[in-house]
Amino acid sequence: MKFTLKIWRQENAKAQGHFETYKVDGISPDTSFLEMMDILNEQLVNEKINPVAFDKGCKGHSGPVSFDHDCREGICGACSLYINGRAHGPESGVTTCQLYMRKFKDGSTITIEPWRSSGFPIIKDLVVDRRAYDKILQAGGFISVNTGGVPDANSIPIKKENADESMDAAACIGCGACAATCKNGSAMLFVAARVSSLALLPQGKIEAKRRAKAMVDTMDALGFGSCTNTRACEMECPKGITVSHIARLNREFLSAKLSE
Amino acid sequence: MTELISKVPEGPLAEKWTNHKAHIRVVSPANKKKMEIIVIGTGLAGASAAATLGELGYNVKIFCISDSPRRAHSIAAQGGINAAKNYQNDNDSVYRLFYDTIKGGDYRSREANVYRLAEVSNNIIDQCVAQGVPFARDYGGLLDNRSFGGAQVSRTFYARGQTGQQLLLGAYAALNRQVAKGTVKSYPRHEMLDLVLINGEAKGIIARDLTTGEIQRFGAHAVVVASGGYGNTYFLSTNAMNSNGSAAWQCYKKGAFFANPCFAQIHPTCIPVHGDQQSKLTLMSESLRNDGRIWVPKKLEDVEAIRKGTKKPSDIAEEDRDYYLERRYPAFGNLVPRDVASRAAKERCDAGFGVNEQGLAVFLDFKTCMEQKGRKYIEEKYGNLFQMYEEINDVDPYKEPMMIFPAIHYTMGGLWVDYNLQTTIPGLYAIGEANFSDHGGNRLGASALMQGLADGYFILPYTIGDYLASKFKEPKTDTNAPEFEEAEKKIKERISKLLSIKGKRTVDSIHKELGHIMWEYVGMARNEAGLKKAISLIDDLKKEFWSNVYVAGDNDHFNQELEKALRVADFLEIGQLMAYDALNRRESCGGHFREEMQTEEGETKRDDENYMYVAAWEYKNDEEPALHKEPLEFKYCKVATRNYKD
Numbered sequence A: 001m002k003f004t005l006k007i008w009r010q011e012n013a014k015a016q017g018h019f020e021t022y023k024v025d026g027i028s029p030d031t032s033f034l035e036m037m038d039i040l041n042e043q044l045v046n047e048k049i050n051p052v053a054f055d056k057g058c059k060g061h062s063g064p065v066s067f068d069h070d071c072r073e074g075i076c077g078a079c080s081l082y083i084n085g086r087a088h089g090p091e092s093g094v095t096t097c098q099l100y101m102r103k104f105k106d107g108s109t110i111t112i113e114p115w116r117s118s119g120f121p122i123i124k125d126l127v128v129d130r131r132a133y134d135k136i137l138q139a140g141g142f143i144s145v146n147t148g149g150v151p152d153a154n155s156i157p158i159k160k161e162n163a164d165e166s167m168d169a170a171a172c173i174g175c176g177a178c179a180a181t182c183k184n185g186s187a188m189l190f191v192a193a194r195v196s197s198l199a200l201l202p203q204g205k206i207e208a209k210r211r212a213k214a215m216v217d218t219m220d221a222l223g224f225g226s227c228t229n230t231r232a233c234e235m236e237c238p239k240g241i242t243v244s245h246i247a248r249l250n251r252e253f254l255s256a257k258l259s260e
Numbered sequence B: 001m002t003e004l005i006s007k008v009p010e011g012p013l014a015e016k017w018t019n020h021k022a023h024i025r026v027v028s029p030a031n032k033k034k035m036e037i038i039v040i041g042t043g044l045a046g047a048s049a050a051a052t053l054g055e056l057g058y059n060v061k062i063f064c065i066s067d068s069p070r071r072a073h074s075i076a077a078q079g080g081i082n083a084a085k086n087y088q089n090d091n092d093s094v095y096r097l098f099y100d101t102i103k104g105g106d107y108r109s110r111e112a113n114v115y116r117l118a119e120v121s122n123n124i125i126d127q128c129v130a131q132g133v134p135f136a137r138d139y140g141g142l143l144d145n146r147s148f149g150g151a152q153v154s155r156t157f158y159a160r161g162q163t164g165q166q167l168l169l170g171a172y173a174a175l176n177r178q179v180a181k182g183t184v185k186s187y188p189r190h191e192m193l194d195l196v197l198i199n200g201e202a203k204g205i206i207a208r209d210l211t212t213g214e215i216q217r218f219g220a221h222a223v224v225v226a227s228g229g230y231g232n233t234y235f236l237s238t239n240a241m242n243s244n245g246s247a248a249w250q251c252y253k254k255g256a257f258f259a260n261p262c263f264a265q266i267h268p269t270c271i272p273v274h275g276d277q278q279s280k281l282t283l284m285s286e287s288l289r290n291d292g293r294i295w296v297p298k299k300l301e302d303v304e305a306i307r308k309g310t311k312k313p314s315d316i317a318e319e320d321r322d323y324y325l326e327r328r329y330p331a332f333g334n335l336v337p338r339d340v341a342s343r344a345a346k347e348r349c350d351a352g353f354g355v356n357e358q359g360l361a362v363f364l365d366f367k368t369c370m371e372q373k374g375r376k377y378i379e380e381k382y383g384n385l386f387q388m389y390e391e392i393n394d395v396d397p398y399k400e401p402m403m404i405f406p407a408i409h410y411t412m413g414g415l416w417v418d419y420n421l422q423t424t425i426p427g428l429y430a431i432g433e434a435n436f437s438d439h440g441g442n443r444l445g446a447s448a449l450m451q452g453l454a455d456g457y458f459i460l461p462y463t464i465g466d467y468l469a470s471k472f473k474e475p476k477t478d479t480n481a482p483e484f485e486e487a488e489k490k491i492k493e494r495i496s497k498l499l500s501i502k503g504k505r506t507v508d509s510i511h512k513e514l515g516h517i518m519w520e521y522v523g524m525a526r527n528e529a530g531l532k533k534a535i536s537l538i539d540d541l542k543k544e545f546w547s548n549v550y551v552a553g554d555n556d557h558f559n560q561e562l563e564k565a566l567r568v569a570d571f572l573e574i575g576q577l578m579a580y581d582a583l584n585r586r587e588s589c590g591g592h593f594r595e596e597m598q599t600e601e602g603e604t605k606r607d608d609e610n611y612m613y614v615a616a617w618e619y620k621n622d623e624e625p626a627l628h629k630e631p632l633e634f635k636y637c638k639v640a641t642r643n644y645k646d
Helices: A033-049 A131-138 A160-170 A177-181 A188-199 A208-221 A232-236 A244-258 B013-023 B044-056 B094-104 B111-131 B163-181 B246-253 B286-290 B300-308 B324-328 B338-350 B367-372 B375-393 B448-468 B482-501 B507-521 B528-548 B560-584
Strands: A003-009 A018-024 A081-083 A109-114 A122-124 B036-040 B059-063 B184-187 B190-198 B201-209 B215-219 B222-225 B264-270 B293-297 B362-365 B402-411 B428-430 B613-618 B626-631
Touching: A018 A033, A033 B507, A131 A188, A131 A208, A131 B163, A160 A188, A160 B163, A177 A188, A177 A232, A188 A208, A188 A232, A188 A244, A208 A244, B013 B111, B036 B044, B036 B201, B044 B059, B044 B163, B044 B184, B044 B448, B059 B190, B094 B111, B111 B163, B111 B448, B163 B184, B163 B448, B190 B215, B190 B246, B190 B482, B190 B560, B201 B222, B201 B482, B215 B482, B222 B246, B222 B448, B246 B428, B246 B560, B264 B286, B264 B338, B286 B375, B293 B300, B293 B324, B293 B338, B324 B338, B338 B362, B338 B402, B367 B375, B375 B402, B428 B448, B482 B528, B482 B560, B507 B528, B507 B560, B528 B560, B560 B613
Parallel strands: A003 A109, B036 B059, B036 B222, B059 B184, B222 B428
Antiparallel strands: A003 A018, A081 A109, B190 B201, B201 B215, B264 B402, B293 B362, B362 B402, B613 B626
């Protein structure tokens, strides 16, 4: 398969970015999207090594493209590409690393951009700084227990339905697709997933209100926008986390506000 | 000369840890506040250790190469975590978990360490539930279990197919709580490039800020390495793309012994390689072997027909299928340990029964389970794995069996540690996959998560206190000391050298070539001639790398090519040490299969008389590494030939 790639290049957070166009060919339909990016980078390095022999018509390019990636099986949350205007590309329910080239039309042009959100400044090319998500969780995304001195694991039975729903929310991989997709740049789905997952368990219920308030306040302070219920985040979440968790977050948040 | 003293406490096996804890020194709360600890890596071991040390009041600095501690590769563990809770009333016990682990490791691990691991396994489950880990539960509200390879009881706790993720999010949450309190300072996108010793003791590190390229110095009273394994030496493995052996390797080059490097685990159920453009291999969880049955056709003409596509696997009649694990190992069936299952797959493929185009795949089939338990049961238990398989292969595993093949997955070898998890360098500790201690020649499924959290939550936080108790009067480490100066200078020279070569080969092309050498000669079957060849081929490849590599970009920016180059430089050396160790160990045990040493049925043949020891290697600059031996003693379980047949 052959593709024309329009990729966002940006030296660092302060620099002006621009698109560069590259061509790749000989791509197997069974190749993953990120493997295609590896092939492109190998080609771009080879063009630097030997500009004549490897000339694919994209002279003067900015060198290999930087992009975040790690586990390549959809669980670490590192990959974060905006492909043809959608977070993680055209497929639903997958991360960029789980996207395969068979899903694209041979010969087509693919536009690749970084997450664009005021909460995620660009580090280089397609790599963004997502430390804001760590900071939101540091504000309260935990249960306050120390190691040791806890009761036996079976001492508090938990309704299977609650444990399952908690697990649905806990499937969040912290990739940032929700905030990158939201027109307000809100990280509400990310915050809600953690708040909801813990609030559904007796262990986490105890500090649920305080947690909700602290995390939402931190999200606001870090420059993320507010939620206006467009549900775009839910559409693009690679782990199928639903906005019902935002509803639960709102309940916890409101009752925290009311009890102030 | 450094001596190997394991520091295993005296006394009966079941009392060793309790007695040891009672007698080691502790640091007072007031003094803990004055002490600094560096932790490298934020997987299960690193995150749990850092969080717990922070809770105790130490000042902890934690480093990870990814943009958030949550992305460490522990996150990808699917199947589960073992514990001897005996919630299923199937007669499990601490002793049985200990025994299964020793036997699974083919009698090449340290009894006292393994017993302690089994002993604290139950605390881990309690801890994780208290942190809000949503483990699978039954309708009565209590925890559910499943079975894993090498065990005849159900002792594996799980959270769908995402157990590693959930346990890591638990440890990461505990870590975040300490970051908020100020006891832990987090350094994401930082890579340790060297260990700094002062008077022979670990006192700090040199790290590169991956965003800016700045080379930085960090001092501490002790350093804990929790940087995982070195499976990516093979280029293709189930490890994440950025997983690497460099942090542990720098410790080795500073004098820490490296133990049993040749013990690498080859996981039987991975998605087969599809071409030469592939970047990594995907694991299909071992838990699938609870309900899936592994087979190849009995007749070669059926194999041909499947390869050509004239027959579908589901067309093959029951009586024409060879369920070879059930045939060869009736007592354990599809749940034999990983090394046994991997070799059995290789045996069938070598005999010509491999079912994909390359002849390098076998089937993992859920037909029987669909008939007996139904689709809903499978969806609930393995839904995400089935979805993952379909995304990658474009084949619906509910209709046709999965194709699987063994792949490199985990490394049992690692930095040599004593009972306190201290390396041969005072003040340097190694935990989780980065050390060697608990899994011997083969790790059982669902035991990596157990070991990472055991080390991090319950063992290291106690044992490191024993060392620090003699250090609390020492002032903070001065990073202006000449040792830091020297280490930083060397790192800068190494980076300049790499960037200045400007040769003709890409970093990846050399890494791939190393991977081919490793898989061919230091892979599933090894022999003397092949291992010698590997050592010499890697010598040549090292020269090629240092004279002809092209590293794009510079040091002063975010530069993933440079990151890769620094890691590949170390993989080349690690691969060679693995080959030296495999050559020395002229026996077959666990994942290490020497073709010269096998039974008539093709099973591993150990040589207990000559090789019942831990091989710990000492770095000798440009000379061959020096071998030190720690003899292994088995007082509490009978050493026997592993038998999964009867």
